[in-house]
Amino acid sequence: MSRLDEESPAAAVKAYLAGPDVFLPDARGHARRKVAVCARHGILGRTPLNEDAESLRALPDEEAWRAIFRKDLAMMEECDLVIANLTPFRGPSADAGTLVEVGWFLGRGKPVFGYSNAAAPFSERSRRQVEAVPDPLPGLAVEGFGLPDNLMVPGAVLAGGGHPMVLPPDGRDRPFDALDVFERCVAVAASSLGLRRPPPAGGR
Secondary structure, three states: OOOOOOOOOOOOEEEEEEOHHHHOOOHHHHHHHHHHHHHHOOEEEEOOOOOOHHHHHOOOHHHHHHHHHHHHHHHHHHOOEEEEEOOOOOOOOOOHHHHHHHHHHHHOOOOEEEEOOOOOOHHHHHHHHHHHOOOOOOOOOOOOOOOOOOOHHHHHHHHHHOOOOEOOOOOOOOOOOOOHHHHHHHHHHHHHOOOOOOOOOOOO
16 A cells, blocks of 8 residues: 555545656655545545655666556556546647556446546647647547547546546636646545545534
8 A cells, every 4th residue: 555545444445546647746745635635535545656766766667667557557456446637748638548547447347537627628729739739640630529638538437437527617727736626526436436525623
């Protein structure tokens, strides 16, 4: 178990917190904040951080990436659901690795929940991307539908969790590391799973 969540009860519903958040400069602090949000809703958040970074740096690249893959896969096996950060990452769409993980949970029949801090639809982001970076295959169409990403992404979330992707309610983009939309997604997951939100400290 990660040191970030070692004080949580072993019997809690475990959520794999998928997303490229692991690349943030303060990834560990950000992970702690996400785990705390989950705990407020009765969920044990598991973050795919590499606890033993020093050991990984000592390994050849071929061994290191395989070790990370095996560790993440083992954590996914232990979790009951996924809550995925599907905010666009280095392009108009969600992080590729995160999408693999979403597909893994969908294929296993485990609940899938996802959110994005981007309010603009996928087609609009794709248009801006092509304006900024020449398209290697000019003339290709991008489906519209007003969806937040390629239709397979919100489709997987809807099919896996029964709820659409959670987006900024006011239609305004959030910074990549903002957590208010994430908390709304956690609340949706907790409600869907029938979890009762624990009372605040000192409450009755």
